[in-house]
Amino acid sequence: MNEIQNTMEERPMYPTKASGLxxxxxxxxxxxxxxxxxxxxxxILTTLAIIYELGKEAxxxxxxxxxxxxxxxxxxxxxxxxxEFGVLPLVTATLVTTFIAMLIAIPLGLATAVxxxxxxxxRSRNTIKPVLEILAGIPxxxxxxxxxxxxxxxxxxxxGSDVVEIYNTGSAxxxxxxxxxxLIASISxxxxxxxxxxLREAAYGLGAxxxxxxxxxxxxxxxxxxxxxxxxxxxxxxxxxMIVAVAAGAGPNFTLNPFKGAETMTGHIVRISGGDLSYDSxxxxxxxxxxxxLFSFTLLLNIVSQRIVRRFREVYE
Amino acid sequence: MSEKNRSQRFQYDQxxxxxxxxxxIWKVVFLVSTIIxxLALTTLLLNILNSTVGYVAYQGKIMASSLTIDGVPxxxxxxxxxxxxxxxxxxxxxxxxxxxxxxxxxxxxxxxHALVLERxxxxxxxxxxxxxxxxxQSSQIKNLVTSDFPxxxxxxKSWLTPDFLASQQSSEAVTAGVRTAILGTLLTILITILFAxxxxxxxxxxxxxxxRDTWFxxxxxxxxxxxxxxxxIIYGILGLAIFIRAFQKLTxxxxxxxxxxxSATGRTILSAxxxxxxxxxxxxxxxxxxSIRAVPQALRKAGFGLGAxxxxxxxxxxxxxxxxxxxxxxxxxxxxxxxxxAPLVVVGASTxxxxxxxxxxxxxxxxxxxxxxxxxxxxxxxxxxxAAIVALLAIMLSLNAAAILLRNRFxxxx
Numbered sequence: 001m002n003e004i005q006n007t008m009e010e011r012p013m014y015p016t017k018a019s020g021l022x023x024x025x026x027x028x029x030x031x032x033x034x035x036x037x038x039x040x041x042x043x044i045l046t047t048l049a050i051i052y053e054l055g056k057e058a059x060x061x062x063x064x065x066x067x068x069x070x071x072x073x074x075x076x077x078x079x080x081x082x083x084e085f086g087v088l089p090l091v092t093a094t095l096v097t098t099f100i101a102m103l104i105a106i107p108l109g110l111a112t113a114v115x116x117x118x119x120x121x122x123r124s125r126n127t128i129k130p131v132l133e134i135l136a137g138i139p140x141x142x143x144x145x146x147x148x149x150x151x152x153x154x155x156x157x158x159x160g161s162d163v164v165e166i167y168n169t170g171s172a173x174x175x176x177x178x179x180x181x182x183l184i185a186s187i188s189x190x191x192x193x194x195x196x197x198x199l200r201e202a203a204y205g206l207g208a209x210x211x212x213x214x215x216x217x218x219x220x221x222x223x224x225x226x227x228x229x230x231x232x233x234x235x236x237x238x239x240x241x242m243i244v245a246v247a248a249g250a251g252p253n254f255t256l257n258p259f260k261g262a263e264t265m266t267g268h269i270v271r272i273s274g275g276d277l278s279y280d281s282x283x284x285x286x287x288x289x290x291x292x293x294l295f296s297f298t299l300l301l302n303i304v305s306q307r308i309v310r311r312f313r314e315v316y317e
Numbered sequence: 318m319s320e321k322n323r324s325q326r327f328q329y330d331q332x333x334x335x336x337x338x339x340x341x342i343w344k345v346v347f348l349v350s351t352i353i354x355x356l357a358l359t360t361l362l363l364n365i366l367n368s369t370v371g372y373v374a375y376q377g378k379i380m381a382s383s384l385t386i387d388g389v390p391x392x393x394x395x396x397x398x399x400x401x402x403x404x405x406x407x408x409x410x411x412x413x414x415x416x417x418x419x420x421x422x423x424x425x426x427x428x429x430h431a432l433v434l435e436r437x438x439x440x441x442x443x444x445x446x447x448x449x450x451x452x453x454q455s456s457q458i459k460n461l462v463t464s465d466f467p468x469x470x471x472x473x474k475s476w477l478t479p480d481f482l483a484s485q486q487s488s489e490a491v492t493a494g495v496r497t498a499i500l501g502t503l504l505t506i507l508i509t510i511l512f513a514x515x516x517x518x519x520x521x522x523x524x525x526x527x528x529r530d531t532w533f534x535x536x537x538x539x540x541x542x543x544x545x546x547x548x549x550i551i552y553g554i555l556g557l558a559i560f561i562r563a564f565q566k567l568t569x570x571x572x573x574x575x576x577x578x579x580s581a582t583g584r585t586i587l588s589a590x591x592x593x594x595x596x597x598x599x600x601x602x603x604x605x606x607x608s609i610r611a612v613p614q615a616l617r618k619a620g621f622g623l624g625a626x627x628x629x630x631x632x633x634x635x636x637x638x639x640x641x642x643x644x645x646x647x648x649x650x651x652x653x654x655x656x657x658x659a660p661l662v663v664v665g666a667s668t669x670x671x672x673x674x675x676x677x678x679x680x681x682x683x684x685x686x687x688x689x690x691x692x693x694x695x696x697x698x699x700x701x702x703x704a705a706i707v708a709l710l711a712i713m714l715s716l717n718a719a720a721i722l723l724r725n726r727f728x729x730x731x
Contacts, residue, residue: 026626028628029626029627029628032628033523033527033628035519036519036520036522036523036527037523037527039515039516039517039519039520039523040519040520040523040524040528040537041537042516042520042598043520043537043540043541043544043598043599043602044536044537044540046544046555046595046598047540047543047544049555049559050547050551050555053554053555053558053559054551054554057558107350108350108353108354111346111347111350111351112347112350112351112354114347115344115347115348115350115351116351118347119344119347119348120351128351128355131354131355131358132354132355134358134717135354135357135358137649137652137653137656137713137717138361138656138710138713139655139656139657139658139684139709139713140656140658140659141656141658141684141687141688141691141706142361142365142656142687142706142709142710143361144688144691145365145687145691145699145702145703145706146360146361146364146365148691149364149368149691149699150360150361150364178354178357178361181354181357182354185354209336209337209339209340210340210344211336211339211340211343211344212336212340232546235546236548238548239547239548239549239550239551240548241548241549241550241658241659242658242659242684242688245659245662245688246688246691246692266548266550266659269550269553269554269663270550270659270662270663273553273554273557273662273663273665274662277557277665279562287554287663288554288558291550291551291554294548294550294551295547295548295551298546298547298548298551299543299546299547301546302542302543302546303543306539306542306543
């Protein structure tokens, strides 16, 4: 942030008193400047469009006589054909998959980040980091395929196929964890790397071992970046769609059991909109209501993560 | 040395052993965690490769050899002979339906050959095995097939063949291919680029070169950062509401008189491309901003010093220097767009298309194809999905390689 502001101040002023310049040229410049400005505020329009469309259709949904907001937020059954619209089964499924994903991604991601930044030689870091980036760049549908054709059979083999259903939130969660691991590892590693060398050397000078330097000095100094990485990971897991659409099962199910199938918010949206959805049907409106909930969750998490970075960042010269 | 000091020294030495040991244990823990990540990637790739090659047993409804005319086997028959075969063996309803999708006069010979195989011979897969099973249990598989399906043909085959890439969708796994899906992906991405690249770079130029530090510009910047974190499925919902529904006349091509208004739905390649464009726009803006910011101030000052206007300086000095970075960022964003599935499902990707798509036609893309094949319970479709995944990864990998080459070739240090 500091850097941006510096460059902004150093930037030369627009030549307002350009006595030697022809007006025509200034006119052209203004025109292009306006075009660039339009492109710049296009993103604001996108956000407004998202909020407007989600809000409008969700409003139509809640105005229907079959639906009421309180039941939507607290109901434990989502059965559109008998007019039961409780979103909790979808939310719990999302939370279960996210929780399992984080159980895998946070410890492994952080350990990988510490290894890369504190232990690895330059050579091994330069080979491992690209591998992790490849892992992060694989389309999520491929992870979905992996969950269904590898992890699910593995779980069924370990825990017994009468315990683990073919579609289950557990395997979706595990694979989601593998997907988010490189994200957390990469952002945390950047944060660890940004901690100045002098801090580490001071700790070594006081007789700390390498582990103590990492745990007691470097990690606390990089905590804001690490926290932001974790929150971004959670937000990514909540919004992740194709893995759960393929592997977590179709049909809302109010359960916390990771071996049972349950549909998440995103999975439900994909399944409902997969067919030819007719406009203004109750299904059409309901995906906007669920979408609004999903959007609010992730937006909140993203804002919190940005706040953390800004509030708690240690600034070193 | 005093007594107190000595005991402290003794304690320190004793502790040191434990501290080093704990340090060593944790080092192993960290290393193992890193290796697990790499193992996961390897397993994922091996799992896919394991499904792309293996034994397949299949049999036709009728023997292909029975379709030999005048001693000419099916593979070598001419267009007219194939057409006659189709006319003779298909019901007139099915024949007309195919003719309506795309007139028979316009279809190529290989297209007709594929149709004959799909509609008349109708190869059906009766069993398929992964590479691992094929290698380790080859004799059991052979025995099983000869005892259970005496008419079936057993072949060790790769699902990823030139035929697979070149042939169209089909309801039978043996003849199904990804031609429509690949063309769909390419066209969709073309529209995405045409939309997102100019707008994204323009926005980045505005934010980096023109925007002063006002509350409004800070809001724009925060907003872009937030948009980059919005789940892709939300963009799908937005595309459904805006491009499919509100702009239906435009996106279905009715405005240009390309399509019959009665059948227009707006669920076209154009809508899909624009939706993906919205999705990667924030990524392109953020990446381009970084490359523009990396161009040193000295270059701009030199430009101004020579009397260039702001726009001339940007056009002649800032942009050329930032371009490699901008292109690298754009390519990475595009490879993300190629793999996106969820928004396209919401926007309304189709299942069965048996013609090459245009801008205003219904669409399917490679990831959509993978999704639909994976969702089917039979094994043979999983093999096809794996083959399609390999094709998808190959496209993405070559894009990423291009990005890395570009970065290395044109990267400048100041």
